[in-house]
Amino acid sequence: MRIIARKTLRDFWAKYPGAEQPLKAWFKFTSEADWKGPQDVKKQYRNATILKGAQTMNIKPVRTKKDHASALKRIEKLMGAKAGTPAGDELDILATLAAAYEEKHFSIADPDPIAAIKHRMEALGMARKDLEPILGSRSRVSEILNRRRKLSIEMIRNLHAKMGIPASALIQDYKIRM
Secondary structure, X not given: OOOOOHHHHHHHHHHOHHHXXXXXXXXXXXXXXXXXXXXXXXXXXXXXXXXXXXXXXXXXXXXXXXXXXXXXXXXXXXXXOOOOOHHXXXXXXXXXXXXXXXXXHOOOOOOOHHHHHHHHHHHHXXXXXXXXXXXXXXXXXXXXXXOOOOOOHHHHHHHHHXXXXXXXXXXXXXXXXX
């Protein structure tokens, strides 16, 4: 059974890489399904729309606020769906589409590196003294946290490895105080 042109799917996930795996799962399921007619499709995909003998999953691009709100409403209904089921596949696809929309329209920039370090210290219950093995001497820790010195590559690697701070947050440029 032919569902959708493979090129269309590949082009879509080239534009939205997070959609690749959910779309592959959906494509595999639908291409191997043994549907005899539209009623079989409806059993597996309650929201499918039947178009003159063609079966389609009712998934649309999330381009507007209205599309996003509709996707979130449907995602809420699908929460708890088991992976590998039609509902689980629909949930994966919708969540990927909603996430891509949110990344484009509501992205959150990485935090300032010093703010990231202080946040992680607080979350881990760490004191400045606990940073000495990671950053160097007591004075070096003070210089970094008081923005008098920039982080070195070695410090960034240590903070990432030992405190789990994303490297992307640590490599951001920030002003130092003289």
